Amino acid sequence: MSRVVERAAKAASSITERRRAAARRVAALMALTLASAGCAAQGAPPRAARGGADPGASAGAPAPAARGGADPGASAAAEPLFREAESLAGRYRVIGVQLFVLDEAAEAGAADARGAARRAALEAEAARLRASIAAAYAALVDAPALRAAEQRPRALLALARALQDGGDARGAEARLRQLALEHPASSEAAEAYLALADLAFAAGRLDEAVSACDGALRGAAGAPLRKRALYVKSWSLRGIGGRGATEGAMRALRAIVQLGPGRAGSLEATIDEAAERELVELYAAHGDLTQARAFFAGAGERAGPRLLGEVKARAARRGRPEPPDRPTL
Numbered sequence: 001m002s003r004v005v006e007r008a009a010k011a012a013s014s015i016t017e018r019r020r021a022a023a024r025r026v027a028a029l030m031a032l033t034l035a036s037a038g039c040a041a042q043g044a045p046p047r048a049a050r051g052g053a054d055p056g057a058s059a060g061a062p063a064p065a066a067r068g069g070a071d072p073g074a075s076a077a078a079e080p081l082f083r084e085a086e087s088l089a090g091r092y093r094v095i096g097v098q099l100f101v102l103d104e105a106a107e108a109g110a111a112d113a114r115g116a117a118r119r120a121a122l123e124a125e126a127a128r129l130r131a132s133i134a135a136a137y138a139a140l141v142d143a144p145a146l147r148a149a150e151q152r153p154r155a156l157l158a159l160a161r162a163l164q165d166g167g168d169a170r171g172a173e174a175r176l177r178q179l180a181l182e183h184p185a186s187s188e189a190a191e192a193y194l195a196l197a198d199l200a201f202a203a204g205r206l207d208e209a210v211s212a213c214d215g216a217l218r219g220a221a222g223a224p225l226r227k228r229a230l231y232v233k234s235w236s237l238r239g240i241g242g243r244g245a246t247e248g249a250m251r252a253l254r255a256i257v258q259l260g261p262g263r264a265g266s267l268e269a270t271i272d273e274a275a276e277r278e279l280v281e282l283y284a285a286h287g288d289l290t291q292a293r294a295f296f297a298g299a300g301e302r303a304g305p306r307l308l309g310e311v312k313a314r315a316a317r318r319g320r321p322e323p324p325d326r327p328t329l
Contacts, residue, residue, distance in 0.1 A: 070150035078140050078149035085136035089158060092129040095122050130166040134159060141175075153179060153186035160195060173199050180215065190219035190229075197232045201239075209236040223259045224268045230256050231271050234278070246286050250295075253279040257299045257307070280307055284314035 102119050105111055137159035141152055156179040164172035172195075179192040197212035213233035217226065230252045237249035256275040262268025279299075283292065289311070296308040 071148035074146050074149040075151065078143075078146045078151045078155075081136065081140040081143075081146075082151040082155060085133060085140065085155065085158065088129055088133045088136055089162070092126060092133060095126045095129065098122055099126070130162060133162045134166065137162060141178075147182075153183040153188040156183070157188045157191055157195075160192070164195075164199075169199055169203075187219070187221055190216045190221055190225055193219075194225060194229050194232065197229065197236070201232060201236055204239075206236045206239045209233070210240070224262065224266075227256045227259060227262070227268055227271045227275075231275060234275075238282075243286075246282065250279060250282050250287065253282070254295070254299050257303050260300075260302070276303065276307060280310045280314065284311050284318065287311070289315055 099119065099122050102111075102115055102122070105115060137155045140146055140149070140155045141159060146152060156175055160172045160175040160179065163169075163175060176192040176196050176199075179186075180189050180196070183189055193212045193215035197209045197216065200206070200209035200212055210233055213229045213236065216229040217233075234249040234252040234256075237245040237252065253275045256271060257279065261272050283295070287295065292308060292311055296304040296311070298304070299307055
């Protein structure tokens with residue numbers, strides 16, 4: 001899942017070390033159904049005013065795979081390779097959780113020499129597994145005979161994540177672009193665009209992050225991934241700055257609210273709460289208060305009136321005029 005979302009949802013704190021993020025990813029996968037994570041289209045979202053090139057198009061990119069669905073023969077041939085790679089990835093996730101538990105014990109003051117030795121052994125095993133996982137997925141995705149295999153988009157996404165976990169951000173980005181270009185109709189393509197936005201945001205390439213989020217939003221899937229993309233987009237636009245970008249950030253946050261609340265305790269619900277809070281803060285500081293009623297009407301009947309009331313309260317505390325209850329003649 002997007003580490004940028006995790007960071008931004010917690011007030012843009014520092015990204016944690018990779019093994020903690022991996023352990024949290026396991027927990028989040030249990031809470032969110034990532035199979036339905038995606039981006040329900042609102043038509044074709046416009047690019048940012050200063051948006052960069054389409055992340056799916058890069059110089060020297062491999063030619064797209066032929067369209068028309070998966071090849072049953074290629075899928076059958078790819079299955080043993082995919083299962084082997086998934087088995088290795090499962091072992092790696094288990095080690096990530098074990099390292100997380102050791103770290104929690106250390107923070108609680110329960111660490112000892114035996115725990116330190118155990119940690120060193122697990123970290124060494126994790127490093128070996130990372131290389132094996134990347135090689136196993138690459139064997140599938142780079143085989144010419146398996147280009148039309150059903151498992152290929154999932155393998156490309158998993159390969160990119162394995163490379164990123166190993167610290168190879170450039171390699172991960174190349175594989176994500178390959179996925180977006182060669183399998184644009186797959187559900188994994190939206191995840192690839194969001195991961196590209198994550199990498200661009202972390203590197204300070206904010207225009208590119210906005211463009212990648214728009215790529216994710218062009219897909220069609222469920223609300224969880226859509227909210228993640230909108231949230232990363234809102235942070236990227238705020239980083240770009242300027243009136244137009246700030247207004248775009250507010251619209252992205254409002255779009256999250258429009259999608260309705262996620263399940264309590266889920267990452268989706270965490271984003272919901274952050275989006276509402278930040279939308280009120282942004283609008284109170286930068287929005288046109290005379291248009292507040294119309295703007296928050298677009299947030300829906302459930303949340304719009306409540307958020308408008310919070311903006312009024314903040315405006316009163318700031319000494320700014322409240323939005324009128326009825327139009328002035």
